[in-house]
Amino acid sequence: xxxxxxxxxxxxxxxxxxxxxxxxxxxxxxxxxxxxxxxxxxxxxxxxxxxxxxxxxxxxxxxxxxxxxxxxxxxxxxxxxxxxxxxxxxxxxxxxxxxxxxxxxxxxxxxxxxxxxxxxxxxxxxxxxxxxxxxxxxxxxxxxxxxxxxxxxxxxxxxxxxxxxxxxxxxxxxxxxxxxxxxxxxxxxxxxxxxxxxxxxxxxxxxxxxxxxxxxxxxxxxxxxxxxxxxxxxxxxxxxxxxxxxxxxxxxxxxxxxxxxxxxxxxxxxxxxxxxxxxxxxxxxxxxxxxxxxxxxxxxxxxxxxxxxxxxxxxxxxxxxxxxxxxxxxxxxxxxxxxxxxxxxxxxxxxxxxxxxxxxxxxxxxxxxxxxxxxxxxxxxxxxxxxxxxxxxxxxxx
Amino acid sequence: xxxxxxxxxxxxxxxxxxxxxxxxxxxxxxxxxxxxxxxxxxxxxxxxxxxxxxxxxxxxxxxxxxxxxxxxxxxxxxxxxxxxxxxxxxxxxxxxxxxxxxxxxxxxxxxxxxxxxxxxxxxxxxxxxxxxxxxxxxxxxxxxxxxxxxxxxxxxxxxxxxxxxxxxxxxxxxxxxxxxxxxxxxxxxxxxxxxxxxxxxxxxxxxxxxxxxxxxxxxxxxxxxxxxxxxxxxxxxxxxxxxxxxxxxxxxxxxxxxxxxxxxxxxxxxxxxxxxxxxxxxxxxxxxxxxxxxxxxxxxxxxxxxxxxxxxxxxxxxxxxxxxxxxxxxxxxxxxxxxxxxxxxxxxxxxxxxxxxxxxxxxxxxxxxxxxxxxxxxxxxxxxxxxxxxxxxxxxxxxxxxxxxxxxxxxxxxxxxxxxxxxxxxxxxxxxxxxxx
Numbered sequence: 001x002x003x004x005x006x007x008x009x010x011x012x013x014x015x016x017x018x019x020x021x022x023x024x025x026x027x028x029x030x031x032x033x034x035x036x037x038x039x040x041x042x043x044x045x046x047x048x049x050x051x052x053x054x055x056x057x058x059x060x061x062x063x064x065x066x067x068x069x070x071x072x073x074x075x076x077x078x079x080x081x082x083x084x085x086x087x088x089x090x091x092x093x094x095x096x097x098x099x100x101x102x103x104x105x106x107x108x109x110x111x112x113x114x115x116x117x118x119x120x121x122x123x124x125x126x127x128x129x130x131x132x133x134x135x136x137x138x139x140x141x142x143x144x145x146x147x148x149x150x151x152x153x154x155x156x157x158x159x160x161x162x163x164x165x166x167x168x169x170x171x172x173x174x175x176x177x178x179x180x181x182x183x184x185x186x187x188x189x190x191x192x193x194x195x196x197x198x199x200x201x202x203x204x205x206x207x208x209x210x211x212x213x214x215x216x217x218x219x220x221x222x223x224x225x226x227x228x229x230x231x232x233x234x235x236x237x238x239x240x241x242x243x244x245x246x247x248x249x250x251x252x253x254x255x256x257x258x259x260x261x262x263x264x265x266x267x268x269x270x271x272x273x274x275x276x277x278x279x280x281x282x283x284x285x286x287x288x289x290x291x292x293x294x295x296x297x298x299x300x301x302x303x304x305x306x307x308x309x310x311x312x313x314x315x316x317x318x319x320x321x322x323x324x325x326x327x328x329x330x331x332x333x334x335x336x337x338x339x340x341x342x343x344x345x346x347x348x349x350x351x352x353x354x355x356x357x358x359x360x361x362x363x364x365x366x367x368x369x370x371x372x373x374x375x376x377x378x379x380x381x382x383x384x385x386x387x388x389x390x391x392x393x394x395x396x397x398x
Numbered sequence: 399x400x401x402x403x404x405x406x407x408x409x410x411x412x413x414x415x416x417x418x419x420x421x422x423x424x425x426x427x428x429x430x431x432x433x434x435x436x437x438x439x440x441x442x443x444x445x446x447x448x449x450x451x452x453x454x455x456x457x458x459x460x461x462x463x464x465x466x467x468x469x470x471x472x473x474x475x476x477x478x479x480x481x482x483x484x485x486x487x488x489x490x491x492x493x494x495x496x497x498x499x500x501x502x503x504x505x506x507x508x509x510x511x512x513x514x515x516x517x518x519x520x521x522x523x524x525x526x527x528x529x530x531x532x533x534x535x536x537x538x539x540x541x542x543x544x545x546x547x548x549x550x551x552x553x554x555x556x557x558x559x560x561x562x563x564x565x566x567x568x569x570x571x572x573x574x575x576x577x578x579x580x581x582x583x584x585x586x587x588x589x590x591x592x593x594x595x596x597x598x599x600x601x602x603x604x605x606x607x608x609x610x611x612x613x614x615x616x617x618x619x620x621x622x623x624x625x626x627x628x629x630x631x632x633x634x635x636x637x638x639x640x641x642x643x644x645x646x647x648x649x650x651x652x653x654x655x656x657x658x659x660x661x662x663x664x665x666x667x668x669x670x671x672x673x674x675x676x677x678x679x680x681x682x683x684x685x686x687x688x689x690x691x692x693x694x695x696x697x698x699x700x701x702x703x704x705x706x707x708x709x710x711x712x713x714x715x716x717x718x719x720x721x722x723x724x725x726x727x728x729x730x731x732x733x734x735x736x737x738x739x740x741x742x743x744x745x746x747x748x749x750x751x752x753x754x755x756x757x758x759x760x761x762x763x764x765x766x767x768x769x770x771x772x773x774x775x776x777x778x779x780x781x782x783x784x785x786x787x788x789x790x791x792x793x794x795x796x797x798x799x800x801x802x803x804x805x806x807x808x809x810x811x812x813x814x815x816x817x818x819x820x821x822x823x824x825x826x827x828x829x830x831x832x833x834x835x
Contacts, residue, residue: 263417266425270412277406284400286497287528287543292488295518295707300645300652301769303739308788312781320787327774327790330797374780381777381786 056242057108058130058214060084065217071228072240078229081237086244088116091123094239098124101237106130106211111243114139124239126204128231131174131211141205143179147192150175150209153222154186154194162230163195166223171210186210206231317371321380325366328384335391351387354394362387399440400530400539408432408537432537439533446529446542448475449502453524453548458701461519461555467493467548469510469527473502481532481539485512486525491550492517500529516552519654521705524548553700554654558662558819565666565823572670572831593620629671631835632726633826634758635660638736639706640680640713645737647767650815653708655765656735659819661699663733666823668695670830675725678706680713688725715746719753731759731835733822738764738799738810739792748802755807759834762803763811763822766796 056062060072060082072082085091095101103124105112110133117139120127129136137144151172156163163185175192178184184193194209208231213224232238311320333342336350348366352359365387371377412428419427454468467487473479483500487493492515502508516522527546532539590606606621637643637660643653664674668691676699678685685702687695713736722732732754738744747762754760773789776782800810813821829835 261417262421263424264421266416266421267413270409270416270425270428274406274410277401277409281401281403281406284541286482286484286530286541287486287526290486290488290525292490294490295520295651296644296710297651298645300647300767301773304767304770304773304788304792305785307791308781308785311788312784316784320784323787323791323794324783326794330794374783378777378780378783381783385775385777 056106058106058211059242060240063216065215067216068214068219070216070219071214071225071232074225074229075233075238078233079236080233082240083238084240084242086242087247088119088243091120091239091241095123098122100235101239102126102128102232102235104128104130104232104238104240105132105136106240106242107133107136108211108242109245111245111247112136116243121203125202126206126235128206128208130208130214132207137176137207141178141182141196141198141207144176144182144196144198144207145178147175147177147188147190149173150186150188150192150194152188154188154210156185156223157187158183158185158195160185160195160197162227162234165230166227168222169210169213169224169227170222171213171218171224173211173213174209176207176209317374317377321371321377324381324384328388329366331388332391335388335395351391355387355390356394357387357390400541401436402532402536402539404535405432405436405537408435435535436538439535439537440540441533442477442535443481443531443533443538443540444473444477444479444502444504445475446479446531446540446544448473449479449529449544450474451527451529451544451546453527453546455524455548455550458551458553458704459514459516460553460700461516465514465516465550467512467514467524467550469512469546470507471500471502471510471529472507473504476504478503479529479531481530483510483530484528485510486528486543487512487514488522488525490517491515491522491524514550516550519552519554519704520707522550522552551701551704553704554657554661556658556661556696556700558658559665561662561820561823562665565662565820565827566669568827569666569670569830572827588624590621590623593622597622631672631830632728632730633663633667633672633674633733633835634722634725634730635663635674635676635733635735636718636721637676637678638680638713638734639678639684639708641708641710642737642739642743644708644710647765648769648815651708652737652765653706655815655818656763657703659735659763659822660733661696661703662819662823663826664699665696666826668692672835676702677721677725678703679718679721680709680711681717683721684709713746715750718750722754722758729758731761731826731829734760734762736762736764738762738796738803738812740795741798741802744799744802748799748806751803751806751808759829760808761811761822761825761829762800762808763818764796765815765818766812767792768814 057066058068060068061084063069072084075082083094085094091103095103101124103120103126105120105127106129108131112133112135114135117136121140127140129140132140134146137146149172153168153170155168156166158164160183169186171194173194175188175190175194176196177192178196178198181198183197185196186194188194196207196209198205198207212218214228219225219228310316329344329347332351333340333347336347336354338347338350342350344367348359348363351357352362355362365380365383369380371380409428409432412425412432415424415428418424450472452470452472454470456465456467459465467485469483469485471483478501480501481499482497484497485493494513494515498510498512500508500510514522524547526543528541528543530539530541590603593602601622601624603621603623606623607619610619610621637653637656639653643651643656645652647655660676664676667674673691674687674695675689676685676687677683684706687698687702690698718734722730734747736747738747751760770789770792773782774786774793777786796812800812803810809825811818811822811825
């Protein structure tokens with residue numbers, strides 16, 4: 001319904017039919033809005049596609065302090081073929097038969113499952129895992145266990161050639177305990193080591209706890225660069241594997257999706273469609289809404305109420321009392337049958353005579369008494385009403 | 399286009415093939431089936447465009463009385479149209495039922511009844527007729543809104559009619575039809591006739607009796623004079639439809655009270671043989687009835703008054719004398735139905751009034767608010783005392799304006815909404831009895 005607008009004739013005929021031209025205009029408007037939305041979505045999608053930079057920690061594409069671009073470039077200059085992969089399948093094809101290649105696994109988002117590590121084991125001969133999860137340790141380097149945080153400067157204290165070449169290194173990360181058969185480097189003084197190499201038959205698995213020494217900001221300090229180059233540049237090829245979250249290759253076999261039938265997604269879509277259809281069914285109007293101009297309506301006593309609130313808020317007791325007295329005097333004069341021109345003195349005298357009350361008290365009530373607070377005002381007002389009643393009773397013929 | 403509940407249900411049943419056929423194949427099958435069914439259904443549904451609809455609505459009705467409006471639907475298409483029809487009126491027309499079932503085979507016609515119960519007077523319009531034609535499978539429907547103009551003029555209720563019989567009886571007393579032989583003011587000489595037993599002896603005209611004395615002797619024939627009230631006086635009713643007429647007092651808009659009062663006055667005055675003219679005015683004339691008499695007068699009045707609503711503007715009082723002059727050049731009783739509340743707002747009215755009172759008898763009628771009167775006597779708490787003071791102030795203001803009007807030669811009639819129409823009628827009778835018309 002339209003806003004209450006005064007008017008005798010409705011401004012527009014009460015009909016909901018739109019002119020044809022306006023309807024076409026409306027359709028065009030919606031098409032334009034749809035195009036803008038689609039275009040915007042495409043732009044956002046395209047912009048998000050190219051920029052993988054900054055997503056992973058220690059990404060070889062990333063020139064920022066947290067990235068590892070410096071290391072990757074130096075490796076390339078040394079003649080090492082560095083390949084960055086983000087999914088298991090890419091990693092498999094990049095490795096080929098696994099000869100002459102180092103596989104660097106940096107699962108910084110903890111995406112990979114037990115299964116993935118199990119599958120990974122036979123793929124490469126040289127494996128470097130950076131800050132591995134417990135699952136990775138259990139599958140790839142049994143016996144090696146997480147031993148807490150490690151950080152600071154470490155001295156080379158093992159027979160690993162790369163470590164000996166590097167000398168002292170600086171970095172932060174994890175430390176591990178390992179059985180005596182493994183090569184343990186960079187002891188943290190509490191029984192843990194920041195670098196562990198395990199040999200499993202033909203496989204060499206290196207667990208690097210000090211992940212941040214690969215980063216652009218720390219690679220230049222101490223012997224970090226030498227250690228990294230020594231670990232990763234041993235073979236002519238390096239496959240740098242940083243799994244993305246959508247690396248579904250090895251979903252957790254215990255997840256909800258594993259229990260779903262193939263009909264689950266179609267059923268959800270169908271139910272969504274049912275909901276939309278129900279909304280359309282109930283929401284489709286039968287013809288346009290009919291609008292109507294309603295006449296304006298004002299409550300009449302609004303002025304009176306407004307003035308009363310003004311009196312009250314302003315504490316206008318004198319004013320209110322004067323008004324009440326004037327009204328009472330007029331009514332007394334009428335009851336007594338006095339002329340309209342009768343003076344207040346005459347009214348007071350006549351009232352006193354009719355009711356038998358003391359003229360002084362009546363005069364006090366009608367003229368000189370003051371209302372100091374609201375309580376006094378109510379008292380005086382009651383007095384005025386009582387006086388009027390008394391006079392009415394007095395002049396009433398029996 | 400519209401889809402039915404069946405469409406939604408059938409779509410939901412699609413869950414069975416989706417599960418049984420293992421996912422997307424079942425989904426695709428069901429979607430294809432339903433789409434096909436929908437298209438076939440829409441094609442087979444009777445076209446709403448093939449319907450010819452005419453409307454039969456009475457031109458007028460009184461507020462508060464239900465009205466039957468009829469739709470006659472002729473199917474000139476080739477297929478049966480089944481489905482639903484909505485006869486859309488504006489909301490205050492109170493159209494029931496909102497939707498009706500429809501089944502018209504090709505070449506046949508059907509009539510649908512809609513009961514209108516208007517909730518306010520004025521010109522009520524029909525917006526259009528929407529037809530939703532369902533297909534034979536009941537899955538989808540074709541919908542179209544047809545333009546079928548229609549209007550109903552809802553007249554003011556004239557609830558004060560009930561006061562009319564008693565006032566007409568009083569008028570008869572005034573009139574010569576009851577034995578009114580005493581001369582009073584406001585009567586004119588009617589005739590001389592022979593005395594019959596029962597006549598008031600005071601009405602005997604001795605001079606005429608002396609003249610009538612038969613010179614040949616014989617009995618003395620007494621002659622009495624009869625009198626009758628004045629007739630063929632003019633009454634001009636001016637209703638103020640400005641700002642203050644929009645106020646609602648005791649659940650009735652001031653303007654509606656003014657309409658009631660003017661209708662009662664007009665009904666009474668036209669019975670009494672006076673001529674009544676009416677104008678509704680704020681800054682221009684919103685409605686005018688002139689030169690109508692008898693039953694025609696009331697019919698024309700309600701017809702003219704029906705669509706008039708208050709305007710949120712200050713009335714232009716200086717135009718009123720010219721308006722009255724344009725209605726009649728003779729002396730008349732001018733009744734102004736307006737509001738007298740604040741002295742400030744009444745200034746233009748008071749300034750204009752002498753020009754009217756010089757030539758005419760002027761009565762100003764105004765509605766008083768019973769709520770304000772009640773507020774003056776309710777004084778138990780402090781806020782109520784302030785309210786009472788404010789109400790007394792309002793009453794005093796109105797009294798002051800009324801006194802000013804009386805000083806300028808006008809007369810004032812006030813009353814609560816239910817009481818003003820009879821009060822104004824009584825005042826008219828009093829003026830008539832006093833011969834001041």
